[in-house]
Amino acid sequence: MSSAQQDRTSGRAGGSFKITQEGVVTTIAVALFVVFSLVLDKFLTQGNILALLKNVSILGILAVGMGFVVVGRGIDLTMVAVMVVGVAFAIWLSTQGFAFGEAILIGAALVAICGLITGILIAVAEVPPIFATLAMASVVYGGGRVAFNSDVLYAPSGIDWLTYIGSGILFGVPVSVIVFALVAALVALFLQFTRFGRFIYASGDNPATARTSGLPSRTVVIMQYMISALIAYGAGILLTGLVSGINTRLYNSTLIYDVLLVVVLGGISLSGGQGGVRNVLVGTILVGILINGMTIMNFSYTSQNLIKSVILLAALAFDAVINPRDEQTSQSGDI
Known part of the structure; x- marks a missing residue:
């Protein structure tokens, strides 16, 4: 049994360090929620809680995608670039005579191609992920700025389903939160119960062994x-x-740094092969509460970034201590 499999098995048994880390992060999130509720008049209002949940859903979905890659011993700094450029491209197509549904599908194809190119750079050309994704993000964003020549693009009016998933409420819960929960559940099931998910854990745990065992490592990465x-x-x-x-x-x-903060703080190790969607959920809740509280307290944008940066640095150092990079990890040059 690989170390990743042992980690997941012990995690289900409740005896691994990851469970303890999740417990600590959850406790801090609950404590922050209680303190902010008592100290900040505007925190526990219906409007603020709804805003918190909506903002957390966006951050959480991005963190699920990032966690998906980090489990496989990678990192994806292109996420925000492909998000904004892909959606902007779809909106632009809708102004050129395409139906909005068709434009969304074409935008998805463009985004998939970007992911394909990134994966080929990493899996085939063997460019370290941090450099490949950083460069690809600049290319995608720069291309988008040249093509659209506009910072803000507005979606067509009268798209009811779009408004509903963004601002709708179902049984008292924002639809965006329900969408986040569905995405998280699908990815969790995919990682735990599919052969491809097991390949991701195996490749992240020990890439060399995965390759010599005949796993399609390059396909997995792409x-x-x-x-x-x-x-x-x-x-x-x-x-x-x-x-x-x-x-x-x-x-x-x-x-993108908030997304990384969620993933690392939640307990997904950058050395790969460990963690999952549950870690993302814990990290998302804590970071969402922290950002919301700082916003209500009128912390400046710079101050918020400083606090989040210090927390991210501490989380990275903590991860390096409890999940030391072994010789195989160092040789792979993965991040």
């Missing part, structure tokens, strides 16, 4: 980045439904 790109695109469509458009300048925000 598919990971294509799926990650499509998940990011889905988050972009949800965001468009929430705010009626897409701002391509979101690429220049700290969103």
